[in-house]
Amino acid sequence: MSKLVAPHGDLPRYHQISNILTERIELGRYAIGDLLPTEQDLCAEFDVSRYTIREALRRLTEAGLVRRRQGSGSQVVANKAPANFVHSMRSLSELFQYASDTVFKTTAIELLVPEPEVRPYLGETADEPWLYVEGVRLEADGRTPIAFSRVFINREFEGIAPDIPGVGGTIFRLIEQRYGVTVEDVEQEIRAEPMGKYAAKLLGSSTRIWAVRVIRRYFGEDGKILQISVNYHPADRFSYSMHLRREGAKGWV
Amino acid sequence: MSKLVAPHGDLPRYHQISNILTERIELGRYAIGDLLPTEQDLCAEFDVSRYTIREALRRLTEAGLVRRRQGSGSQVVANKAPANFVHSMRSLSELFQYASDTVFKTTAIELLVPEPEVRPYLGETADEPWLYVEGVRLEADGRTPIAFSRVFINREFEGIAPDIPGVGGTIFRLIEQRYGVTVEDVEQEIRAEPMGKYAAKLLGSSTRIWAVRVIRRYFGEDGKILQISVNYHPADRFSYSMHLRREGAKGWV
DNA sequence: TGGGTAAATATGTCCGGACAAATTTTCAGT
DNA sequence: ACTGAAAATTTGTCCGGACATATTTACCCA
Numbered sequence: 001m002s003k004l005v006a007p008h009g010d011l012p013r014y015h016q017i018s019n020i021l022t023e024r025i026e027l028g029r030y031a032i033g034d035l036l037p038t039e040q041d042l043c044a045e046f047d048v049s050r051y052t053i054r055e056a057l058r059r060l061t062e063a064g065l066v067r068r069r070q071g072s073g074s075q076v077v078a079n080k081a082p083a084n085f086v087h088s089m090r091s092l093s094e095l096f097q098y099a100s101d102t103v104f105k106t107t108a109i110e111l112l113v114p115e116p117e118v119r120p121y122l123g124e125t126a127d128e129p130w131l132y133v134e135g136v137r138l139e140a141d142g143r144t145p146i147a148f149s150r151v152f153i154n155r156e157f158e159g160i161a162p163d164i165p166g167v168g169g170t171i172f173r174l175i176e177q178r179y180g181v182t183v184e185d186v187e188q189e190i191r192a193e194p195m196g197k198y199a200a201k202l203l204g205s206s207t208r209i210w211a212v213r214v215i216r217r218y219f220g221e222d223g224k225i226l227q228i229s230v231n232y233h234p235a236d237r238f239s240y241s242m243h244l245r246r247e248g249a250k251g252w253v
Numbered sequence: 254m255s256k257l258v259a260p261h262g263d264l265p266r267y268h269q270i271s272n273i274l275t276e277r278i279e280l281g282r283y284a285i286g287d288l289l290p291t292e293q294d295l296c297a298e299f300d301v302s303r304y305t306i307r308e309a310l311r312r313l314t315e316a317g318l319v320r321r322r323q324g325s326g327s328q329v330v331a332n333k334a335p336a337n338f339v340h341s342m343r344s345l346s347e348l349f350q351y352a353s354d355t356v357f358k359t360t361a362i363e364l365l366v367p368e369p370e371v372r373p374y375l376g377e378t379a380d381e382p383w384l385y386v387e388g389v390r391l392e393a394d395g396r397t398p399i400a401f402s403r404v405f406i407n408r409e410f411e412g413i414a415p416d417i418p419g420v421g422g423t424i425f426r427l428i429e430q431r432y433g434v435t436v437e438d439v440e441q442e443i444r445a446e447p448m449g450k451y452a453a454k455l456l457g458s459s460t461r462i463w464a465v466r467v468i469r470r471y472f473g474e475d476g477k478i479l480q481i482s483v484n485y486h487p488a489d490r491f492s493y494s495m496h497l498r499r500e501g502a503k504g505w506v
Numbered sequence: 507t508g509g510g511t512a513a514a515t516a517t518g519t520c521c522g523g524a525c526a527a528a529t530t531t532t533c534a535g536t
Numbered sequence: 537a538c539t540g541a542a543a544a545t546t547t548g549t550c551c552g553g554a555c556a557t558a559t560t561t562a563c564c565c566a
Binding site for chain 1: 518519520521522523526527528529530
């Protein structure tokens with residue numbers, strides 16, 4: 001029954017329930033890190049259908065209080081609604097500190113689509129097609145595959161595509177020279193993700209494998225995305241190292 | 254029907270439909286101010302249930318393209334995802350920037366081996382034993398585990414080991430103060446690897462999980478390895494992005 | 507024409523069921 | 537402790553239906 005709780009006068013049932021659950025989270029009955037009761041249990045407790053419970057849980061998710069995962073459950077990630085929903089993205093390591101110094105060594109690239117296709121970049125919300133090239137990054141011997149790369153280029157620069165000599169190499173120099181466009185901003189993301197079968201096969205694996213995925217978005221002056229590069233570094237082969245200097249004791253020790 | 258559109262490979266139906274509708278809005282087929290077809294009409298057009306249509310429309314609403322009103326209909330209010338998105342990305346990076354500054358302050362380390370053992374570091378060729386400590390990196394709440402860490406310290410500095418207050422924190426300050434040894438170089442390696450059950454369990458998972466593994470080796474003056482740290486960041490929690498400015502052409506193009 | 511009311515329309519809330527997909531658990535073996 | 541495979545669990549997707557509620561439209565009347 002839970003009475004003197006939250007304002008659920010004539011609110012819809014799912015709203016009332018999300019209020020109750022929110023209160024429980026705030027009061028610590030469901031602590032951070034805990035799993036909420038399963039949908040089925042909540043259905044039983046509140047005597048409503050699964051739809052109503054899911055609607056309530058959706059509210060909690062949108063509020064950033066809960067993270068839901070298929071097969072796993074609903075986990076409490078915050079005990080009060082964060083000012084920014086992004087907070088629910090748990091992350092972080094001290095990598096930030098010097099990740100900007102990251103330098104990926106360039107090696108040879110074998111182009112798999114020498115005549116660039118026009119495809120949508122699945123990771124983007126918009127379905128606008130991009131110039132699309134993919135390649136395998138090779139070791140110095142020119143034979144051993146190291147990583148699989150995809151590069152999506154803004155169609156505005158269509159003309160230059162066929163000249164692309166390598167991923168992460170000189171594409172931008174070309175764009176800059178031909179179009180006078182300068183890169184203003186770069187956004188980088190690193191994840192561990194399973195690699196598609198196709199890409200995996202190119203790297204010598206017959207099945208899907210895990211990889212470190214590095215996504216980079218290059219922005220132009222007006223915030224327009226110029227290029228997106230996606231690199232898959234297979235877990236068993238990927239290993240990049242970099243050296244850091246100790247200037248100014250940035251705090252990484 | 255509509256084929257050459259959007260990326261709807263194996264996306265859920267409601268996702269495919271929201272992509273299609275988004276496209277129509279972007280291309281002006283549904284102009285700003287217009288009312289979208291009613292749910293019923295959309296159900297008929299795409300031959301799906303109302304649930305699916307509503308799920309698709311919810312996506313458009315959350316993207317800020319559409320406003321829905323009971324009794325009235327679904328009205329187009331923007332023809333492209335509002336700059337809000339970019340904005341949130343920017344604040345995201347700012348958030349991370351902030352996070353990177355505060356990680357060390359807010360993160361606690363729970364030592365699992367307060368009395369350091371002497372073990373070989375498996376990743377090294379030599380089987381010379383290292384001082385060995387492991388711990389769980391916790392969030393500010395002191396309860397939520399974020400990452401699992403192992404630290405191997407050169408036995409030369411054995412004496413200081415018990416004082417280790419945290420991983421990535423002050424170990425080196427101690428070494429420096431006591432032995433006058435300065436870090437000359439740091440080498441970092443990132444991989445995706447499965448995490449052992451033991452480590453995984455410490456992070457709240459009862460089974461084996463994948464993780465981004467970060468290995469760092471700290472070198473002294475003569476190239477001697479002073480310390481090795483190994484951090485496991487569970488795949489589903491690890492994901493960071495950041496912005497890079499283009500100053501001095503650091504070589505990332 | 508203006509105003510009020512009823513009917514039609516459109517989205518909101520809610521149910522019960524079914525199967526799919528992801529994750530965790532269990533268990534046996536090394 | 538690690539590996540591998542099967543079983544159990546949990547959320548995700550999707551259906552068809554029902555009624556509630558807000559808004560718009562149609563219509564009648566002064």
